[in-house]
Amino acid sequence: MSSLRAKIQDVFNEPACEQNRGKDAKARKEGCSKPLTPGAAAGGCAFDGAKIVLQPITDVAHLIHAPLACEGNSWDNRGAASSGPTLWRTSFTTDLTELDVVMGQGERKLFKAIREIKEAYGPPAIFVYPTCVTALIGDDIEAVCKRAAEKFGLPVVPVNAPGFVGSKNLGNKLAAEALLDHVIGTAEPDDAGPYDINILGEFNLSGEFWLVKPLLDRLGIRVRACIPGDARYLDIASAHRARAAMVVCSTALINLARKMEQRWDIPFFEGSFYGMTDTSEALRQISQLLVKKGADPEILGRTEALIADEEAIAWKKLAAYRPRLEGKRVLLNTGGVKSWSVVHALMEIGIEIVGTSVKKSTVEDKERIKQILKDDNHIFEQMAPRELYATLSEHKVDIMLSGGRTQFIALKAKTPWLDINQERQHPYAGYDGMVELVRQIDLAIHNPIWWQVREPAPWDCQPAMKDELPSTKSETATVQAFKKFAGTTADDFGEC
Incomplete structure (x- = not known):
């Protein structure tokens, strides 16, 4: 547990966290995450956060060393998509019982489970997740994983993020630490080149990264590793040979980006693939970082040509929607990188932003929103359900974009709603994703069901x-x- 405490303290002192930079040493030790309120729901535990980050590694077996209830349904975790292996969708758990706890059989049962997975599935690696119960009873997960790796001849990675240590976001960062300690740098690629990059914090929700990857392919840029979306174990193991990196969700994996820059001199920047302006800027910054690392400068010209072609095609497709959506009022009840990237994307076609939530957003995210909206009155930390319902029922907005948790408030208020969080069914990244987002908003707002349900019964x-x-x-x-x-x-x- 002492090593786990050291990891947690290291993550809390993350120097790349924008919120930490302005603090003194004493304040920095309190961490960059918002403190939890005793007795209140934290929105997910550290174990949940670690599993969210690592489970989209599609060819790995994810083994939960815990009672059965700790393992949820792995099928379609957060809407992440795979172009190949489906092993990540299979739930593996040691199913620890009270008798196992009393008799001290936890470590023995874990070793046996690793052996059974190796014999039945033959994965390239097994990730082992302890939870509150197994951490509290003192099972030595790292020792068992080390012994199993030697015995069975495959990587067995301990992911030390039991739920009680903190929030879901802390679990994201502890998962990154597990990759740094046990995976990245353990394999040497034989095809490393000057145009290799890593994409960090991209989950490939609804397969949306597949709308961006063809753009990189046309520029001759190879994604050495996309962590974690549609990833393979060996891709991540050789990620240290990339020349540059882009961080899509900084609140989740900023520590991974910073430490990879320190250890292997991989420069990174934070960007977004939502909206045409941000997608174009991301492509430019990727090309510029590669040139600084030794790539041929001619890629800069090819990037500008690609951007011009793709933007022209997208704007032509969006022209049909502008008269129908210009001036429509949108409320975004989301957070993180979407709190500013989606705002920018919608404003490009003339949609008015009534408000955007900054829950789970970093200080840098909030500064971006202020620069885009030019008004703090449109920014809110979170909105109580009663207040949200009042805003919607009074028809102050034409549509709400949020996650599934608040969809029923919108439906009760008879207001169009569109899911833009991880449960969504449509990809919104890149130029084609921007067109799809606008199309879905148009379909939602102009659906004839809304004027029907607003009529008196x-x-x-x-x-x-x-x-x-x-x-x-x-x-x-x-x-x-x-x-x-x-x-x-x-x-x-x-x-x-």
């Missing part, structure tokens, strides 16, 4: 009945009421 109207159907004494009240209603026409109803 027929039973809320008071009909002025003209003639009643004859009834018999033997008929029930329900039958009589049905006849009474069935005999009416549209003229029988008064104004609603």
Whole structure:
């Protein structure tokens, strides 16, 4: 546990965290994450955060050393997509019971589970996740993983991020530490080149990175490793030979980017693939970093030519939507990198931003929003459900973009809603993704269901009945009421 405490302290002192830079040494030790309120839901534990970051490594077996309840359903974790292996969708757990805890059988059961996975699936590596129970009873996960790796001849990686150590975001960073300690740098590629890059913090949600990768391919830029979206173990093991890196979600993997720069001299920048302007800027910065690391400067010209062609095609497609969406009011109830990247993307086609949430956003994210919106009044940390419902029901916005947690508030307020978080079904990255995002917003706003559900229900109207159907004494009240209603026409109803 002492090594885990050291890791946590190291992550909390992350110098690349924008919020930490302005603090003195004492304040920095308190960490860059918002402190948790005792008794309140934290939005996910450290174990959950670690698994979110590592599970999209698609050919690895992810083994949860814990009671059965700690392992959730792995199928389609956060909407990440794979172009090949599906082993990551299989749930593996040691299913620790009370008897195992009392009799001290946890480590033995873990070793046996690793052997069974090796024999049945033959993965290139196995990741082992302890949780609160196994960490508290003192199972030596690292010793078991080391012994199993020697015995079975494959990497067995301990991911030391039990739930009780902190929030989901802390778990993201501890997962990055596991990659640094046990994976990255353990394999040497035989095809390293001057145009190799890493993409960090990209989860390939709904396969959206597949809309960006063809652009890089056309420039001759190879993605050595995309961590973690659609990743393979050997790709990550050889990621230290990349020449540059782009960080998509800094709150999750900023420590990974900084330490890779320190150890292997891989410069990085933070960018976004949402919206045409940000996508173009990301391509430019990638090319510029590669040139600084020795690539041929002619790639800069090819990048500008590609950007010009792709932007022209995208704007031509968006022209049909501008008259239908210009001036429409949007509320973004999300956070992180989407709090500013999606804002910028929507403003490009004339959509008005009523407000955007900055929950889970870094200080740098918030500064970007202020630069884009030019007004702090459109920024809110979080909005209570009652206040959110009031905003929507009063028709102050035309559509809300958020995650699945608040969709029912929008539906209750009879307001169009679009999912832009990890559960979404459509990719929104890159130039084609921008067109798809606008298309989905247009479909949601102009769906005829909204004017229908906003109409008063027929039973809320008071009909002025003209003639009643004859009834018999033997008929029930329900039958009589049905006849009474069935005999009416549209003229029988008064104004609603």
